[in-house]
Amino acid sequence: VRVRVPAKINLFLAVEGLRDDGYHDLTTVLQTVDLHDELDCTLHGPPPGALAADERRPMHLELRHDAGPEVPSGPDNLVLRAATAVLQRLGVPLAEGPGGDDDLRTVIDLRKDIPVAAGMAGGSADAAATLLAVDRLWEAGLRREGLEELAVELGADVPFCLHGGTALATGTGVATARVLARGEFHWVVCVGDGEGLSTPAVFRAHDDLPARMVAVAPDLVLQALRTGDPVLLAEGIHNDLQRAALTLRPALGAGLAAIEEAGALASLVSGSGPTLLGLARDAEHAAVLAAALRPGFPGVRTARSAAGGPRLARDRHPAGEGELYGGGEAPRG
Ligand code: ATP
Numbered sequence: 638v639r640v641r642v643p644a645k646i647n648l649f650l651a652v653e654g655l656r657d658d659g660y661h662d663l664t665t666v667l668q669t670v671d672l673h674d675e676l677d678c679t680l681h682g683p684p685p686g687a688l689a690a691d692e693r694r695p696m697h698l699e700l701r702h703d704a705g706p707e708v709p710s711g712p713d714n715l716v717l718r719a720a721t722a723v724l725q726r727l728g729v730p731l732a733e734g735p736g737g738d739d740d741l742r743t744v745i746d747l748r749k750d751i752p753v754a755a756g757m758a759g760g761s762a763d764a765a766a767t768l769l770a771v772d773r774l775w776e777a778g779l780r781r782e783g784l785e786e787l788a789v790e791l792g793a794d795v796p797f798c799l800h801g802g803t804a805l806a807t808g809t810g811v812a813t814a815r816v817l818a819r820g821e822f823h824w825v826v827c828v829g830d831g832e833g834l835s836t837p838a839v840f841r842a843h844d845d846l847p848a849r850m851v852a853v854a855p856d857l858v859l860q861a862l863r864t865g866d867p868v869l870l871a872e873g874i875h876n877d878l879q880r881a882a883l884t885l886r887p888a889l890g891a892g893l894a895a896i897e898e899a900g901a902l903a904s905l906v907s908g909s910g911p912t913l914l915g916l917a918r919d920a921e922h923a924a925v926l927a928a929a930l931r932p933g934f935p936g937v938r939t940a941r942s943a944a945g946g947p948r949l950a951r952d953r954h955p956a957g958e959g960e961l962y963g964g965g966e967a968p969r970g
Contacts, residue, residue, distance in 0.1 A: 638774045640676045642766035643669040643801055643944040644757040645794065646824070647908050648862075648870065649855040652877040655844055660793075660809045666816065666855050666862075667794075669801040670824060671944035674763055675748045676716070678770040682741035685729045686776035693729045697736025702747040707754065707833065715760040715791065716745055719767035722787045723777055743771065752826075752936070754833020756882075756908030758794040765798035766947050773949060801946025803862060805855065820865020821941050823923040825901065825915040827892060828936035832911075834882060839909040843881035853877070871902035871916050882910030889913065892934065899929040 645667050653662040685693045700710055700717050708714065712721070720743065721731055736742035745767070751759035768787055772779045779787070788795040793810035803818035857873025883889050889906060892913045896904035900922075901915030915930070917923035923939040931937045 638678045638770045638949060640678075640766040640770045640947050640949045641673045642676070642762040642798065642947040644672040644674075644751040644759060644762060644940075645669050645797065645801075645908075646757065646914060646942060647876060648874050649853075649858045650876045650878060650908065651853050651855075652840075652843055656809075661840055661843075662808055663806065663810050664855060665806050665810060666803070666858050667797050667806060667813075668803045668818065668822075668862075668942045669944040669946065670757075670826070670940040670942045672751050672757065672826070672938065672940055673944075674751045674759060674766065676763065676766050676770055677746040678767075678774050679744045679746075680742075680774050681736075681738075681744070684774065684776040685724075685727050685741070686778055690728055693727065694741045695730040695732035696724055697732045697734060697740050697742035698724075699735035699742065699744045700747060701744070702749060704747070704749040704753060707831070708749065715764035715795075716747055716767045719764040719787070719791055719795075720745065720771050722790065723768065723771045723775065723779070726779065726783065726787070727775065727777055743774065745770075752828045752912055753831075754835065755828060755912040756834070756836075756906065756910045757912055758798060758908065761792050761794035762798045762947075764788070764791045764795045768795075768799065769947055769949050799947070801944065803943045805859070816859060816862055818862040818865075818943055821943070822865075822867055822870060823917040823920050824940045824942065825896065825899075825917060825923050825926040825930060826907075826938045826940050827896065827913040827915070827930060827934040828938070829911045830935045834885060834910045836909040839878050839881045839885065842884050843878055846880055846884065849877065867902055867916060867918055874903050874905050874916065876906050876908070878909050879906040882906045886911050895930060895933050896926070899926050901926055 649666040651664045789811045803816045804813040806813045861870035893904040896915035903916045905914045
């Protein structure tokens with residue numbers, strides 16, 4: 638099974654407060670952008686979900702990726718955490734090591750194009766993609782509710798990544814409601830030198846800063862999404878974590894200024910950073926901005942939002958890569 642899963646950006650992010658359990662309550666508007674990771678999952682042996690409970694053998698899991706040392710290859714990788722969570726649901730023990738020819742095993746190849754530790758939810762996207770892939774591959778029959786329950790346990794952005802598109806999230810970010818969004822928005826995405834920012838560290842830095850004095854609300858962003866108006870969106874985009882990201886990485890301030898000087902409608906730190914976003918009027922404007930900004934940043938891309946949701950295809954399907962989950966649609970359960 639092959640899955641392509643998009644990154645996300647936060648068009649609006651307000652930190653409403655720190656809860657007793659250490660998590661933060663947020664109000665955030667999320668939208669997918671067309672930077673994708675891709676996973677190929679191959680099962681060697683019968684799908685455990687198709688067998689009676691007492692016939693299910695332990696499963697070996699092997700993850701291979703091309704993303705360098707910053708992305709773990711062991712049990713900390715969100716791909717393996719997601720796959721292990723599905724095995725637990727099925728009552729299938731996780732076997733140690735990658736296994737051999739006679740073992741029941743699943744090999745997952747991850748190709749990362751979403752910048753790592755960059756505030757674009759790459760790990761969460763991979764977790765959501767894995768849930769969808771192994772549910773299908775192992776015939777786990779999790780259905781929508783089962784997938785959503787596991788997504789919540791895996792992390793705040795994972796439930797959003799399961800469906801993609803555009804959503805308003807509240808609470809710790811796991812309660813999501815789809816938002817009406819028309820048209821497309823075009824961005825220039827400026828990626829740093831590979832040194833990521835840790836999301837928990839950015840939240841801690843946020844808590845150490847004085848509280849914001851003015852109330853903020855996502856109304857303008859929601860209106861801009863309804864009308865597809867980038868000028869209105871530029872007025873409404875907001876990120877409470879931006880001050881914290883700038884405190885930890887002051888050079889980001891010059892980056893934001895450069896994006897505005899190049900003529901972007903607005904500039905923004907993406908999520909917990911350090912990726913910087915510039916909002917363009919249209920695709921052509923995004924290309925012009927990218928060309929102007931390329932000399933100043935290690936990596937500059939253009940991207941379009943919204944980019945639908947994870948797309949799942951069965952590699953060896955007789956008809957080729959049939960799309961099973963369409964752009965941004967909820968998984969069929
Ligand atoms: P978010 O926007 O959800 O806060 P992020 O985009 O800032 O997250 P990620 O790219 O998800 O950050 O990576 C954060 C850390 O998660 C990485 O530094 C890495 O150690 C770990 N990680 C675990 N699994 C993955 C994965 N599949 N892809 C990338 N990073 C992963």
